Amino acid sequence: MTESNKIGVTEVVLRDGHQSLLATRFRYQDMEASLKQLDQVGFWSVESWGGAIFDSCIRYLGEDPWDRIRKIKSMMPNTPQQMLLRGQNLLGYKHYADDVVKKFVECSKTNGVDVFRVFDALNDPRNMYQAMQSVIEVEGHAQGTISYTTSPVHTIDLW
Template identity: 65%
Template sequence: MPGFESLEVWGGATFDACIRFLGEDPWERLRTIRKHVKNTKLQMLLRGQNLLGYKHYPDDVVDAFIQKSIENGIDVIRVFDALNDLRNLEQSVKSIIQHGGHAQMTICYTISEVHTDAYYVQLVKDMEAMGAHSICIKDMVGILTPRRLETLVRLIKEVTKITNSCSYTLNKWYCRNDIP
């Protein structure tokens, strides 16, 4: 039966918004969603070593937060660092894998003299070596054209067997291994 691979229902600013603006318990919200969404994986967005906050947290805090997120219903954790600094993702990925979650690592796409095909290929190889289950190409500012996406996905497929996904700003479109 067709359906969604996963629903991103938690993480990012939702945790903060629940507490600060809605007066809700974000953990209870997650458990309620999990109770009602039985046949679809639940996904969250995580800022690596920053978790859902705006500063770095110690490794033990990162591990405990990820463990509790998975215990309370999260299946897939899309982890990213806006500067593609994989050092900020190491503990998160390790904890996600250790606690039985799906580690989806994210390439934050941008354009510059540094961000070449070789740069992105090496990034994917490093993510695979870290244990990524899947890779997301995230275009947060809307500069990734369909043609560039095609070349990027083809390059990724040449160097890894990891599943890749694409997330476009404002959710204008979403692709999943759909480029031959």
């Protein structure tokens, strides 16, 4: 997206929809029938990978997460595929070395990810830098993201 006067809409149902509501348990076959229809809507992107999907595919669903993104990409040729990437944590639960981050981003791009929405749970830009730089190097679309919440208990006084 290069025109600043346009608004692009990203659909997140294939990642956050079932991550938030169903503990990331949608199998590829559960979504396959809807992919061609989603592709025709005209979304700027569809967030279909990342977050807890990688772990869930391996741990609970018996699916190859790389095969999953390749299949989704092939079923949705008109819509850029987007992922949520945890910065230096990638899709895991610890920090990884810079060369691992670089290779993971490269493999993600090669397998079908076009847009990388990068965040760090602590909002520390140092934890986002290598992932963002790696996305730029593979000519992907890098989006820096800030985590926040609003609620009665999350106040400046309490935190």
